[in-house]
Amino acid sequence: xxxxxxxxxxxxxxxxxxxxxxxxxxxxxxxxxxxxxxxxxxxxxxxxxxxxxxxxxxxxxxxxxxxxxxxxxxxxxxxxxxxxxxxxxxxxxxxxxxxxxxxxxxxxxxxxxxxxxxxxxxxxxxxxxxxxxxxxxxx
Amino acid sequence: xxxxxxxxxxxxxxxxxxxxxxxxxxxxxxxxxxxxxxxxxxxxxxxxxxxxxxxxxxxxxxxxxxxxxxxxxxxxxxxxxxxxxxxxxxxxxxxxxxxxxxxxxxxxxxxxxxxxxxxxxxxxxxxxxxxxxxxxxxx
Amino acid sequence: xxxxxxxxxxxxxxxxxxxxxxxxxxxxxxxxxxxxxxxxxxxxxxxxxxxxxxxxxxxxxxxxxxxxxxxxxxxxxxxxxxxxxxxxxxxxxxxxxxxxxxxxxxxxxxxxxxxxxxxxxxxxxxxxxxxxxxxxxxx
Numbered sequence: 045x046x047x048x049x050x051x052x053x054x055x056x057x058x059x060x061x062x063x064x065x066x067x068x069x070x071x072x073x074x075x076x077x078x079x080x081x082x083x084x085x086x087x088x089x090x091x092x093x094x095x096x097x098x099x100x101x102x103x104x105x106x107x108x109x110x111x112x113x114x115x116x117x118x119x120x121x122x123x124x125x126x127x128x129x130x131x132x133x134x135x136x137x138x139x140x141x142x143x144x145x146x147x148x149x150x151x152x153x154x155x156x157x158x159x160x161x162x163x164x165x166x167x168x169x170x171x172x173x174x175x176x177x178x179x180x181x182x183x
Numbered sequence: 184x185x186x187x188x189x190x191x192x193x194x195x196x197x198x199x200x201x202x203x204x205x206x207x208x209x210x211x212x213x214x215x216x217x218x219x220x221x222x223x224x225x226x227x228x229x230x231x232x233x234x235x236x237x238x239x240x241x242x243x244x245x246x247x248x249x250x251x252x253x254x255x256x257x258x259x260x261x262x263x264x265x266x267x268x269x270x271x272x273x274x275x276x277x278x279x280x281x282x283x284x285x286x287x288x289x290x291x292x293x294x295x296x297x298x299x300x301x302x303x304x305x306x307x308x309x310x311x312x313x314x315x316x317x318x319x320x321x322x
Numbered sequence: 323x324x325x326x327x328x329x330x331x332x333x334x335x336x337x338x339x340x341x342x343x344x345x346x347x348x349x350x351x352x353x354x355x356x357x358x359x360x361x362x363x364x365x366x367x368x369x370x371x372x373x374x375x376x377x378x379x380x381x382x383x384x385x386x387x388x389x390x391x392x393x394x395x396x397x398x399x400x401x402x403x404x405x406x407x408x409x410x411x412x413x414x415x416x417x418x419x420x421x422x423x424x425x426x427x428x429x430x431x432x433x434x435x436x437x438x439x440x441x442x443x444x445x446x447x448x449x450x451x452x453x454x455x456x457x458x459x460x461x
Contacts, residue, residue: 045184045320045323047359047460049428081186082223082318084360086426090376090438097278098229102262103271109261110254110275115388122387123380132381136388139375143438144424146283148225148316150188155316160229160282177426177433179360181320181323181459182186184323184459220325221362221457236417237368241401242410248400249393249414285422287364287455289327294455299368299421320459321325 045183048076052176056166058134060108063164064099065176069147070154072178079152081182086144088175091134091168093141099161107165111137117169134167141165149182184322187215191315197230197273197307199247203238204315205300208286209293211317218291220321225283227314230273230307232280238300246304250276256308273306280304288321323461326354330454334444336412338386341442342377343454347425348432350456357430359460364422366453369412369446371419377439385443389415395447412445419443427460 050072054063069083087094097103121132147162148155156162166172189211195202208222226233236242260271286301287294295301305311328350332341343363351361365372375381399410425440426433434440444450 045186047323049358049426080188080318082225082320084424084426086360086424086433088433088438089435090374095278096229096282098262098274100262100266102260102265103274105261106271106275107278114253114392121380122383123376123378126380127378132384135376135381136384139373139385140419141279142281142420142423143374144426145281146223146225146285146424148188148223148283148318150316155225155227155314157228160227175433177428179358179426179460181360182318184325219327219457221364221459234417235368235421237401237413239401239405241399241404242413244400245410245414246417253392280418281420284420285362285364285424287327287362287422287457289455294364294366294453296367299366321457 048180050178055173058166058168058170058172061166062104064161065164066161069162069178073149073180076180078180078182080150081180083147083149083178083180085162086177087164091131091138092174093138093143093165094145095141096160097163098159099163131169134169137167187319189317194312195305197305197309197311200305201243202303203300204303208301208317212288212319215319217319217321219289220319222286222288222317222319223283224301225316226303230270230277231313232277232282232304233284234280234302235299236302237298238302270308273308276306326458328456333451336444336446336448336450339444340382342439343442344439347440347456351427351458354458356458356460358428359458361425361427361456361458362422363440364455365442369409369416370452371416371421371443372423373419373441374438375441376437377441409447412447415445
């Protein structure tokens with residue numbers, strides 16, 4: 045049993061940007077040499093989230109439209125009023141989707157489907173530099 | 184420390200089907216012989232999700248009704264328009280709920296509550312064969 | 323490689339209470355002596371959830387308002403009708419947010435951002451005693 049950790053660093057435009065992390069996660073797993081276990085993907089920060097999706101332009105556009113409708117940007121959120129801030133919607137979206145995903149692997153391969161990618165959702169309302177931690181645990 | 188992996192295979196009707204995975208997860212844990220650690224449950228595919236809930240007919244009906252309202256099937260989603268597809272709503276619901284859950288265990292028992300089951304939510308709009316990976320890591 | 327487990331016990335007021343678990347998770351990690359790995363945080367019960375957020379009064383108020391709008395308490399939910407119950411909304415909110423989060427750590431420190439806390443969301447409609455499991459796996 046071993047743990048192998050890697051950091052993925054990226055700059056995003058924020059504002060609902062969706063970044064495909066799959067190759068980064070695969071790279072950490074490949075370097076680990078582990079065959080069976082779990083790859084945990086965690087984003088640092090309270091205005092971004094990690095999940096899986098089919099990363100294609102239609103799905104990305106749909107997800108942005110859906111979240112804009114469910115959690116509107118332009119609303120008198122308390123976070124913005126109290127802190128003279130503008131990104132309350134980003135905080136709310138991030139908390140509901142969540143900051144982490146755990147992807148199983150076997151025979152050295154992630155258990156992702158063909159059209160299933162690990163993605164970072166950056167909801168903040170400005171460009172951000174992001175750090176995503178990938179920890180592979182297994183044997 | 185060890186990792187023990189098992190696959191749960193099932194056919195679902197899709198269309199919001201909720202499948203109780205608890206006995207399957209318990210079975211993988213029991214075979215592992217592990218006493219303390221974490222069982223990660225991950226579904227392969229971008230139109231299904233894993234979470235926990237009280238698996239009873241009322242809750243299942245409520246969850247289907249709620250998601251139909253929040254993420255309607257009949258809308259001009261870009262995913263459907265661009266790909267001549269019909270299951271954009273399934274992709275969106277899956278990404279928001281998420282593909283994985285990590286359930287702690289101690290003394291060889293999952294830390295689930297009495298009325299808390301691990302469930303697969305299959306949002307696709309047609310019957311599907313699903314594979315769920317269960318990886319128990321601990322000692 | 324080792325696993326170190328700790329339980330966090332707390333009483334909440336329910337009704338959307340948000341409890342900051344960060345110090346509790348840090349305490350379990352510190353006692354473990356582990357330097358690199360993953361801390362899994364899991365809540366037992368089907369009416370509570372775990373995620374991360376900036377734990378400040380504005381964000382807490384916003385999250386409660388948002389979830390009340392998206393998943394209203396006062397609706398003829400099947401769970402309530404069939405079981406003569408009153409907390410269907412709590413079950414639904416818990417399933418969508420999810421019961422677990424996996425937080426990476428390195429050099430003995432959680433990978434949380436400065437304004438990112440691990441929180442318990444207790445959606446039940448009455449005060450509850452809660453148990454949260456924290457399992458640190460790594461080396």
